[in-house]
Amino acid sequence: MTKRSTLAAPYQIFLVLFVVLPLVLILIYAFMDGNGGFTFSNFATFAGQPEAIKTFVYSIEVAVITTVLCLLLGYPAAYIMSNSQLNRSSITVILFILPMWINMLVRTLATVALFDFVRIPLGEGALIFGMVYNFLPFMIYPIYNILKKMDQSYIEAAQDLGASPRQVFFKVIIPLSMPGISSGVLMVFMPTISTFAIAELLTMNNIKLFGTTIQENINNGMWNYGAALALIMLVIIGITTVFADSSSNREEDAGGPI
């Protein structure tokens, strides 16, 4: 017994140092004033700043739009890739996954260069494009996984019971791929809400996202306020995780790494 648990020790130390401790520090800093006393003033400041709240709401909007677009583009892509009748080679799969091998910043810088080249002004459109481009594979992969593993006999059973191809898709394939969808939504929504590099690069720093606000505050030494903002964001992400979890609980083998 003791031998086995000592094997886990390095991981436990790692988790404590790099996951638990930072979280605790964020929590403590968020409720601390400049002199180290307990306070709610950081949250009050946030509530009192329409600008900050606007950024916050805007960030959620961008994240939601990105997630919806990724889902609308990613689901058909995953469906086509998983369907051996439509796609006979695994090359398509590799092509979709390939961009993930390249660093996100490099990809975004390339996007900026591309937009420059074709003379499309950077701004909100470019921001959404960049976000979707960067996070699309995270939507496709879990959905692809679950569609690939789906038992063909469910589809046959539905056809057998009188479902047209359309009805098979909406009444069987979509409901059965829900675990993949929620996992994909989570994997896109979570990083998009906190991203700041893409926004900075693709809007020439003209559009601010919540991630940018946090980064600026912490860069400027406003540790306590920054920690409070980070905490608010964590709560939002936490809520979406709980929602996604409850919808994917029905199927044990959800297709994603979450």
Added chain:
Amino acid sequence: MAGKDAIIEIEHLSKVFGTTLALNDINLSIKKGEFVTLLGPSGCGKTTLLRHIAGFIKVEEGRILMEGKDISEVPPFRRELNTVFQRYALFPQLDVYDNIAFGLKLKKLPEKEINKRVKKMLKMVSMTGYEGRDVNSLSGGQQQRVAIARALVNYPKVLLLDEPLAALDLKMRKDMQIELKEIHKKLGITFIYVTHDQEEALTLSDTIVVMKDGRILQTGSPIDIYNEPKNAFVADFIGDSNIYDAVMIEDRRVSFCGHEFECVDEGFGNNAPAEVVIRPEDIYVLPNPAAGQFTGVVRSCTFKGVHYEMFVDTPEGYEVMIQDYNAFEVGSEIGMLIKPQDIQVMHVSRVENIFKGEMVDSNHVDMIGGVFECPQTGFERGQKVTVRVPYDKVDLMDNVEDGTVCANIDFLLYKGNHYAIHVLTEDGYSARVSTNDVWDKNDMVGIKILPGDMTIEKAEEND
């Protein structure tokens, strides 16, 4: 063959998967209200045939008629039949009620009617009260009942069942067999049932269709198939049997196991090669050896519940399997008697292998995917020839490299004193072998034929 009361007719249906012929010119007519079983070992094409009828596989050659109308091009969701799947395929996101109501809701039936029908079906499969249950929480048997209810609730004209009981344990399987039979009687619709379990087929069916290698070997009632199997494969597959090589001496007289017997078969011709099947329960055992038609010594005797199963060795070197209510002591000499009507004589079309080949040079022939040495023929290179090799002159080698051609044991049958083996080469050629060596199905062997054992003739021009 199309009768007025036929509901499903299959005409010249063939299907190729890659390089294998999954269905080979299937012709079948199924009557309204019949319980038909497609029976055969795995890979015989029975499921492929069922999936063609359901519409999951596109008809490429031949056609399928339902009530006289060609449904070959009709997509599965427009066919008036329903399927019970082997692994049930119940929708995991729906509860029992919604699973059963799935088809009716698609048809947009009024809610009241749906409710009534679902309740009725649940009652029929003894699952009343399970409406709200999650299908994943049900046992295998309960899931099977829901799957049957889900198919039957649509009032199909034909119900297709793809090995529906294969995943259940023996006791449950027996119970479900009885229930299926009762449901069939009650509803009066046509059931097409796929199984590899011959006992299940005998219990359930009005008609059994025995299949092997994509062909129908025999169609008939369970009694016909059991008592009058058309060939050794059917006899071996259905029930226990003694199968021997035989010679039809004249009408009503057959010789096997070194003795002559009276039988009821006629029209084979004189001294014609044949095979006989004798069911182990049709051999009468007499304690006095002299009273029987032939004698033997009991080698083993095992209690099987209702009867004893005995293996008896005859002085001529044949093994006889007997099922009898009385036990006879191991080592004792007994007499055996077979009534003429219990001897089922079957035609044998060939007595030796006939291969088509082409000469490579005057003493080498290319056949069944390899080049064999043969006697000096004087034929030129490229000459098409017919090569005859007796079954017992084909040698199977343990070590694949020792043979000229590599092959796979496809089917084997014990014929009392030797094995009759059917082998398939890598290139799909088949050969028959008689041997005393023991092999297992799917063993890889090398085929060797000595030059002296071949008879080579020029092939006919039109071959």
